[in-house]
Amino acid sequence: MQAARRVTRWVRxxxxxxxxxxxxxxxxxxxxxxxxxxxxxxxxxxxxxxPFVREAMKQPETARHAGWVWQxxxxxxxxxxxxxxxxxxxxxxxxxxxxxxxDADNGLPLPDAEAIDRYxxxxxxxxxxxxxxxxxxxxxLDLLELQPQALRAVAAHALRAQWPQSAINVRxxxxxxxxxxxxxxxxxxx
Numbered sequence: 001m002q003a004a005r006r007v008t009r010w011v012r013x014x015x016x017x018x019x020x021x022x023x024x025x026x027x028x029x030x031x032x033x034x035x036x037x038x039x040x041x042x043x044x045x046x047x048x049x050x051p052f053v054r055e056a057m058k059q060p061e062t063a064r065h066a067g068w069v070w071q072x073x074x075x076x077x078x079x080x081x082x083x084x085x086x087x088x089x090x091x092x093x094x095x096x097x098x099x100x101x102x103d104a105d106n107g108l109p110l111p112d113a114e115a116i117d118r119y120x121x122x123x124x125x126x127x128x129x130x131x132x133x134x135x136x137x138x139x140x141l142d143l144l145e146l147q148p149q150a151l152r153a154v155a156a157h158a159l160r161a162q163w164p165q166s167a168i169n170v171r172x173x174x175x176x177x178x179x180x181x182x183x184x185x186x187x188x189x190x
Contacts, residue, residue, distance in 0.1 A: 011036055012153075015043035016161035020126045025049070034062045035099060042069045043157055045128030045135060050074070050121075057113040064103035067111030072151060074121050075132025083116050084109040130154060137163050141181055144168060159184075 011032075018025065029037050029049065034056050041049045050073065056066035071078050078084050087110055104110075128135045130143060131151070135158045143155035152170045160167050168180050 007036065008039055011040050012043045012157055015040045015045075016157045018044065020044070020046040020128060021048070034059065035065060038062065038066055038069045042072060043154055045073065045130055045158065046125060047073065047123035047127065047129055048125035050123075054113060054117055057111045057116060061098065061100045063113070064100065064108035064110055067116075068103075068108050070111070070116065072131065072154070073129050074123070075129075076119070076121060078109050078111055078116075081119070083112050083119060085112045086110075128158065130158060135162070137166065137184070141185055144170070144177070144181055 025044075025046075029040070029052055032040060037052060038056055041053050050070065053066050053070045053073070056062040057070065059066075067078055067084075070076075076083070087104070123129055123132075130139065131147075133139050135155075137159060140155040140159035140162075144152050144159070147155065149170065156168050156170050163184075166184050168177060168184075170177065172180075
């Protein structure tokens with residue numbers, strides 16, 4: 001478990017450091033385990049890899065997580081736009097605890113991969129998106145202010161990558177984070 005957390009942490013850092021449009025990224029995605037690939041796609045933010053995310057929605061073990069990644073990148077809420085399937089009635093509560101079961105237990109909806117494939121979302125490849133907007137220091141600070149912790153972590157990584165002196169520890173006490181964000185807001189380009 002500790003090794004998996006370390007790999008995930010390094011993938012997050014790598015994803016923010018690799019330039020968008022890098023020629024070796026398709027080969028990297030081909031070799032990454034699906035869940036790690038989803039983490040890379042989320043932190044990298046390039047909409048060019050949304051097809052990878054949509055394909056992961058078609059696999060039972062990664063469907064819910066992939067749906068959350070797609071929603072987080074595009075800013076299109078699955079449930080609001082009726083892009084979800086009803087939860088299956090035959091959930092095996094006595095079976096092994098898998099990543100897919102944890103996703104369901106954490107309340108992630110089951111995405112309707114076919115409806116999402118048809119959903120009209122257009123974004124320019126080579127940009128970095130988060131909640132449907134191109135990431136900028138001002139956008140990252142807005143997300144750090146109001147979003148859930150998982151999204152705040154992505155925004156903090158993006159902010160650190162674009163503005164290296166702006167490292168915000170999203171696990172620091174709230175008062176310290178607010179003070180850091182206020183100092184950054186005073187000098188943030190829009």
